[in-house]
Amino acid sequence: MEIWVEFVGIPRLLAGVQEVTLSLPAGASYREVLRQLARRFPALDGQVIDADGAKLFPENKIALNGKRILTESELDLSPQDGDRLVILSVLAGG
């Protein structure tokens, strides 16, 4: 299974790239996606991703195909082949 991950805002600054493609075993969860990202982009670990718990720190979210933001409990679910995830820092105000 292959998915795309795009970084926006602080996650992009820390990752140093705009987008990455990940290959995952079938049935892998979003938490596995986060673990892979933390390994590949160590600057994200501890700032955006809490790799031990395989979750995002509260300011950061995953947008699934632009439609909606995943809740923490949904991180146990699996992405579909071809899904596009955006890791962003949700911000209010301005």
Add this chain to the structure above:
Amino acid sequence: MYGYSGKILHIDLSTRKTWVEEKPESWYKLYIGGVSMATRLLWENIEVGCDPLSPGNPICIANGIFAGTPVPVGGKYGLASKSPLTGLVGDSLSGSWFSIALKRARWDGVVIHGASDKWITVFIDDDRVQFRDASKLLGLGTFATEEAIRAELGDDQVRSATIGPAGEKGVLFANVTNDGRQAGRTGHGAVWGSKKLKAVSVRGTHGVTVADPETLMQLSFQISETSQGPYTAKYRILGTSTNVLNMNKLGLLPTRNYQEGVFEGAELVSGEYLDAHYKVKKIACAQCPIACEQMSAVPDGPYKGAMTGVEYECLFANGPNLGIDDLRAVIKLIEICDQGGMDAMSGGVTVSWAMETFERGIFTKEDFKCAKYPEGFEPHFGNAEAAVTLMEMIRDREGIGDLLSKGTRRASQIVDAERGTETYKWAMNSKGLESPGYDARGLKTFSVGVAVGTRGGCHNRSAAYDPDIQGEVDRFSIDDSRGEIAASSEEYAAVYDTLPLCKFIRRCFTGKADRAGAWPTIAKLINATTGWNFGYDDVELIGIRAHTIKKAFNIREGWKRADDDLPYRWKHDPMTKGASAGHVVTDEELEYLKDLYYAAKGWTKEGLIPKAKLLELGMDDVAEEIGV
């Protein structure tokens, strides 16, 4: 009293007289400061039905409870008048040194009545008030006016709230500026201009006395330290402009006058691009450890030398919303607004209305004649030079700029009446105030929040987009929970707007931004400042009363349920691209959401406030006037 002087300064520009009003502690416990106290002062000092641009519309300034103390982000004040843009309450906030100077001058609030027959500034020098000739300041921009006043008085500690040329000329969305920050939205600058008041300057030389300095210092240090961590990183590093790509990904970035929610040039006008190419410095308000404002400058091209602070809302309005993908032009447009003293959101959204009206063939090149282009010009979306010229014409009320200076609601009404058109269908405002950078078609909870907003189309008074964006609810559908969420969100925001504290600090008390995470610490800050004994429920009541006094003002001015509405486009025109394509907020949905919202507030189906509800809040005189 600790934290307060107990005194409100009244100034009459017509008679040049001043007087002092002393308020009891019980009054302060109800209205605290900021927008709540400012609106309460407005309630007490205006005649119902008053023309907003007449001498009878008072300027009401209310300081913050924490201004001049160590409490981080507490250097803010509220400003209220009847809005010339909406005809309803106009309440705004601004931060930085002006509020601290006012606190040190020992005034909790200032009410300015009447109108001067000549252009003047008012100089509040501790307990003395001078009326000073402002003829040499006319035409100066907002920042230049502040500097000129400091030079004239020979004191660089004098702080001024000023208007620019737009306020002098009566642009209905002109704002008031102090220390580089704006009390924006709703047209305060036009009210000041109608009184021939160019600036209010303050020199304060006293200390600020609080009840428990040790506790206040301890808490303030803790909050300040936390504010340098991950909870505010997004504000400190990229600022609010980071929202451009967030909104674009979610299909919510207003593009070409809200025709779409996805902008193909979003990367080029993103906070990330701004940071890499144009940011020169981060700026903080006084008393703020966060520093969110990204001061940006144009190094080359036709707008070389333009420089201003860039925030998401002014960026969306003057970038994607105009189809402009060149940040150099966006910085120039925002600079025109900031130095001219105009609301950059209303300015951008009004220009986008004009561009769409042109592209639909209702306006022609002839309509855009001006000194710079005697034959007129063609303001297509994406035409940066046309946008810059139009913004300058609005500031100066030149040519079609005179029409546009009235904002989208009035401008569309005038054009439709004269030409038999329906341009109101793309006039993006609620209650006359131009819409924010969150497209409500893809944010159903926010749709009711923005429709019921007491000052009109505003993202700052209702954060109901937050549960939509955070995924706590399905942002494309409605259910019975949304009225309660919208009401709760509004009251939450009103607590911050009343103290006032900048909302960007909200997660720094305990790590959680919700009431349980914030209210106990806020209560401790209030108690350490005043010596009161506030608890969680008292903090909650601050927001409820603040919102209630604003709503009560509107009811007294003739507000009706039908006024709680959305722009026609959000109800009828679905977007065709991106993640939010295909959605609108139907009239049926909106009316249902309003029912839910009024019920959650404990109001009648018509949105009026029961007398008993007002009495519960201790607002007895308000109950007498508008309670049902």
